[in-house]
Amino acid sequence: MTSHSPGLLWGLIVAIGLGTWLTRLSFLALLARVERVPPAAARVLRLIPAAVLAALILPALTHATGEFDLGTDRLAAGAVAALVAWHTKSVLATIAVGMAVLWALQAIG
Amino acid sequence: MATSARREAFLSGVRAIAPILLGVFPFGVIAGVAAIEAGIGPLQAIAISPIVFAGASQLAAIDLIARDAAPLVIVLTALVINARFAMYSASLAPSLRDLPLRTKAPAAYLLTDQAFAVSVLHFDRHPADLATTAAYYFGSAIPLWVTWQVSSVVGVVIGSGVPAEWSLDFAIPLVFMALLFPAVKDRGTRVAALVAGIAAVVLIGLPLNLGLLAAAALGITAGVVSEVRT
Numbered sequence: 138m139t140s141h142s143p144g145l146l147w148g149l150i151v152a153i154g155l156g157t158w159l160t161r162l163s164f165l166a167l168l169a170r171v172e173r174v175p176p177a178a179a180r181v182l183r184l185i186p187a188a189v190l191a192a193l194i195l196p197a198l199t200h201a202t203g204e205f206d207l208g209t210d211r212l213a214a215g216a217v218a219a220l221v222a223w224h225t226k227s228v229l230a231t232i233a234v235g236m237a238v239l240w241a242l243q244a245i246g
Numbered sequence: 247m248a249t250s251a252r253r254e255a256f257l258s259g260v261r262a263i264a265p266i267l268l269g270v271f272p273f274g275v276i277a278g279v280a281a282i283e284a285g286i287g288p289l290q291a292i293a294i295s296p297i298v299f300a301g302a303s304q305l306a307a308i309d310l311i312a313r314d315a316a317p318l319v320i321v322l323t324a325l326v327i328n329a330r331f332a333m334y335s336a337s338l339a340p341s342l343r344d345l346p347l348r349t350k351a352p353a354a355y356l357l358t359d360q361a362f363a364v365s366v367l368h369f370d371r372h373p374a375d376l377a378t379t380a381a382y383y384f385g386s387a388i389p390l391w392v393t394w395q396v397s398s399v400v401g402v403v404i405g406s407g408v409p410a411e412w413s414l415d416f417a418i419p420l421v422f423m424a425l426l427f428p429a430v431k432d433r434g435t436r437v438a439a440l441v442a443g444i445a446a447v448v449l450i451g452l453p454l455n456l457g458l459l460a461a462a463a464l465g466i467t468a469g470v471v472s473e474v475r476t
Contacts, residue, residue, distance in 0.1 A: 138285035139311045146290055149317055153307060153324040154297035161331040162354035166347065168339035174332075180434075180470055182333040187435040188465030189327050190426040191443035192458050193306060197419040199447045211416060215423070222423040228269035231424040232276075232417050239416055 210246060214239035252381040255374070259385020262364045267389060269424075270301075270360070271397045276417045277304050278401020279408055283415065284312035288402055295398040299355065299391065302425060303327040305418050306458070315455035323458055334362040341369045341379050349380065356387035359425075433476065438469030 139146075164174065174182075194215075201211035218235030225231070274295070281291035286308070298304050303324040310320045334357055342353060364386045369379060408414050430439050442465025449457040 140314055141311060143287060149320055150294050150297050152321045156325045157298055157300050157328045158355055160328050161335055161357040163332045164336035164339045165350050165354050168343060174336040181466055182329060184434055184438040184466045184469040186330050186429040187439040188442035188462045190422045190429060191439035192446035192461040194419045194422045195443035196446045196450045200450055218420050219423055223427050226428050228273055228421055228424040232272055232420045235420040239413055
């Protein structure tokens with residue numbers, strides 16, 4: 138549960154929303170002037186989703202209890218879900234299998 | 247430009263995005279539930295989706311808000327996740343360049359991974375005049391917007407009613423997983439993902455929840471180095 142005040146949360150939401158919209162608008166609005174994305178920027182931008190998503194996922198599995206622990210139900214369920222995600226690339230199938238395996242393990246556990 | 251041709255293009259866009267909406271819906275529900283579980287009020291939890299309209303960044307920001315992370319870190323993390331939109335913006339720009347700014351502004355607001363993927367493929371295969379191209383883009387982008395808003399409101403409404411034993415928060419890393427694999431497509435992205443993932447585990451204790459940003463920076467650097475050396 139957050140202890141950030143509602144006022145601060147409004148500020149955060151609006152700042153993220155405005156920054157995101159300006160990012161989306163960037164080259165759509167500018168490309169009449171800038172002929173193409175600088176290659177160095179393109180190289181970095183291309184790698185961002187892979188890096189950020191991996192950095193979001195792995196700690197959620199290795200630190201499921203708050204401490205480093207490789208024996209949790211969540212890590213096991215996450216490993217199975219990763220195989221499903223890899224094969225199907227489907228959000229629905231990944232959530233369904235991952236949650237089902239977690240619930241099964243918790244029921245046995 | 248006949249209205250019927252524009253309408254036809256809009257509907258083609260709708261048809262192309264339709265199967266994808268099925269996967270967006272549970273993602274939106276989870277975003278709504280997660281906001282409530284983080285202790286965000288219902289009004290703000292609902293407002294996040296139309297104001298930000300970017301699922302992965304919403305979930306990451308909500309996660310950081312729940313942990314009382316520093317405000318600047320929350321905003322930076324969300325904007326780094328959304329930096330990929332600059333890339334999409336650049337890819338679509340040649341097709342939509344001649345639109346007036348008053349049309350570009352909402353077009354940009356509606357830009358998502360899915361609308362981009364569907365549109366860029368279509369523009370490549372079916373070059374057309376500006377009005378038809380724009381109609382197709384909005385046809386693919388608007389249904390996703392509607393789906394996202396409806397599904398996240400559903401999530402906010404059921405939010406506090408979900409028992410903790412259901413471990414629904416586990417759906418967040420699962421959603422990210424389904425997004426990760428399509429993003430890993432060659433050596434550079436593989437190295438970036440591997441290094442960032444491991445770094446995030448090692449750096450989890452970093453103050454101000456800076457671990458994610460630091461890990462992403464390390465992963466991207468490693469990815470660039472691996473590409474330059476080959």
